[in-house]
Amino acid sequence: MIPEIGQQAPEFILHASDKSKVALSDLRGKNVLLLFFPQAFTGVCTKELCSIRDNMAVYNNANAQVLGISVDSVFTLAKFKEEQNFNFTLLSDFNKNVSTAYGAIYTDWILDMKGVSKRAAFIIDKEGVIQYAEVLESAGDLPNFTAITDILNSL
Numbered sequence: 001m002i003p004e005i006g007q008q009a010p011e012f013i014l015h016a017s018d019k020s021k022v023a024l025s026d027l028r029g030k031n032v033l034l035l036f037f038p039q040a041f042t043g044v045c046t047k048e049l050c051s052i053r054d055n056m057a058v059y060n061n062a063n064a065q066v067l068g069i070s071v072d073s074v075f076t077l078a079k080f081k082e083e084q085n086f087n088f089t090l091l092s093d094f095n096k097n098v099s100t101a102y103g104a105i106y107t108d109w110i111l112d113m114k115g116v117s118k119r120a121a122f123i124i125d126k127e128g129v130i131q132y133a134e135v136l137e138s139a140g141d142l143p144n145f146t147a148i149t150d151i152l153n154s155l
Contacts, residue, residue, distance in 0.1 A: 002103030002135050009124040010101040014091040017077040029126050031064040031155050036104040036120040038139045040072045040080035053086050062152035069093050070117050104135050123151050
């Protein structure tokens with residue numbers, strides 16, 4: 001079930017690509033943009049995350065911490081981050097708990113893969129409340145970054 005706008009965001013603790021642990025509750029006082037993506041090194045995911053990288057000033061100006069989340073391992077995410085020179089945190093939801101809690105997981109995906117994160121975007125405000133929720137059924141679609149930017153700038 002997808003958490004709704006106005007609800008408290010589901011708490012999580014995940015390992016980042018540098019193997020450190022990141023807890024959502026540790027980011028209170030900042031706006032958070034959660035971006036779930038299906039798989040590292042794929043075309044649309046690379047395009048989406050490179051766009052975030054290239055426009056990081058927009059998110060910094062909105063006092064927003066950007067977190068990319070996929071079910072890839074920390075090792076895969078570390079290589080992806082290094083190769084693409086990402087300037088934000090990538091988190092491994094290898095056990096699929098967070099993707100499931102946010103309603104952002106495919107039961108069946110391409111090539112008979114099961115349990116892959118859907119492309120999704122959530123904005124969580126400084127108090128931990130969801131202000132934007134978008135879960136896409138098609139992995140080829142991108143979140144509405146115009147709406148995301150507008151909401152971040154209004155917080």
